[in-house]
Amino acid sequence: MKIIIDAMGGDHAPAAPVEAGARATRELGVDIVLVGKRDVIERELAKYQFDKNRLEIVHADEVITNHEEPAKAVRAKKNASVVVAGRLLKEGKGDAMLSMGNTGALLATGLLIVGRSKGVSRPALATLLPTDKGPKLLIDAGANTNCKDINLVQFAVMGSIYMKNVLDIDRPRVGLMSNGEEEGKGDALTKETYPLLQRAGVNFIGNIEGRDVMEGNADVITCDGFVGNVILKTVEGMGSVISKKVKGLFLKNMFTKIGSLFVAGGLKEFKKMMDYREYGGAPLLGVKKPVIKGHGSSDAKAAFSAIIQAKKFVETNVIQNIEGHIGSMEVIKDE
């Protein structure tokens, strides 16, 4: 198996992707392609041990920054690292790709270069959220706004297959994000989606509310990308505010610092729960090949987690299963 990594994307690039890629050749038995500026990658790579037979560099000398309009940049910069990585993936020169760079550019690469799966009208970004009952999948987390009912149904199907295959969750419970639990609650979109989800071949548990997100009451949360983005960023923002508060609790004076010694283990656990980096990257579901978006702030450890995830994504045939499920059911096909 060969995994293609955009070595130039992310806050800690190229260090984090290069270190993680080098480690993957030694520990995971996978081949790695690092895409980006050859001299920069080689200089970084010199710091780590890696399996020479399993690692290659493909040169790409452009980079798409956060200030560019993503779709336009992907079309214009044929030699941007993320675009080259996408092209290699499309041409079968690798089995999956991973980028920690600009989210919009990766989405555009997925849509314009890798291409949509047959029957999927809008691919979606799916993010794992750390909850009280383990990681849960929020889909769509921001790729699509102004969705239609069929989109939310397809998100539910794709998310269910991902959670079953990659996270080993049997019959993942699918919740439809709404503003009330009863069947009649919701806006026009969720009211139209509800009956379709009942016939979509997923384990639909009905409407869920914001409370259910962090309580982990659904394994897959399906929603419009506008709502998903708001949820994701609200949770991230609250997590960072509260982490600061809890830290502040202990730094107040000598006595509180002594107190922190007593609860050090628990604090570490708490910090781990609040740290999205433990949970790997966000798969882009609905495109023809496995594409994973790693968090922009990924360090080498987080990037390595994302590579493990990409490997399982490929091994468990997520995409073939998605295409099979969507192709077989009239109610959820859209083309």
Next chain:
Amino acid sequence: MKIIIDAMGGDHAPAAPVEAGARATRELGVDIVLVGKRDVIERELAKYQFDKNRLEIVHADEVITNHEEPAKAVRAKKNASVVVAGRLLKEGKGDAMLSMGNTGALLATGLLIVGRSKGVSRPALATLLPTDKGPKLLIDAGANTNCKDINLVQFAVMGSIYMKNVLDIDRPRVGLMSNGEEEGKGDALTKETYPLLQRAGVNFIGNIEGRDVMEGNADVITCDGFVGNVILKTVEGMGSVISKKVKGLFLKNMFTKIGSLFVAGGLKEFKKMMDYREYGGAPLLGVKKPVIKGHGSSDAKAAFSAIIQAKKFVETNVIQNIEGHIGSMEVIKDE
């Protein structure tokens, strides 16, 4: 000034509203009308000191429960406590009303009995969120789904006036909840709303993201009620999950229990920050008289805070200011 209280609404009714009402007659110099079952209220009232000249009971023998369809129940149960309270308010037999009961029933009472302000197309529920920079207003927090641009603009105007008058915030910063900060980001609704907000006579700071909610980067957050409800409940759910975690940190063993002694003061502060009850009730803005929804789980202290809030709501002429602002600007009028 006379404040009408639905004495039968909320998890701790009639105890909490009755105790808070009795206290208000002694400490706030306001008159109180308690609406509900007379014998039940009298029995509860016997436990507290109150100013007899300032307190009256109006009998209402029906109650609307959480299991009823709100608008239907408000129409059918002419003698429900919340409906009677609304009628007294409409007839000028009080200056403001407060209920801790069924949210839908209070909204329906506001719309059907108290009535919309001239020019306001959809009244909204506005909730104060505890953030890192003090309480901020989320509007609409759940009264309206499938909003139009004009609704979001009116929410921004009403929320700004409320924050200025009742929370003494000078030129409240208005943020438009979106999935990205740049002007071009958003869904169809927010893209249409953006230019209108620039001409609405409020201190519009542009799009904000979920991260900004708990960081407190806007004083007024305007959004569709579906999105507002999801934000509010996500924050509440995450707050309760994390409070449990932090508590669990300290209850693990003898050593961690000792640790908790060192940080007791800070922990109390943290708990206070996570406790929405400190922040009073949620005003229903856009109706002709002051209507406040207290949190269902309000104790007597929270109910008393809501009475203080109702008093300031009346004293600072929030409603006249809203009607004046909306009436004077063509861009935000809708009738």
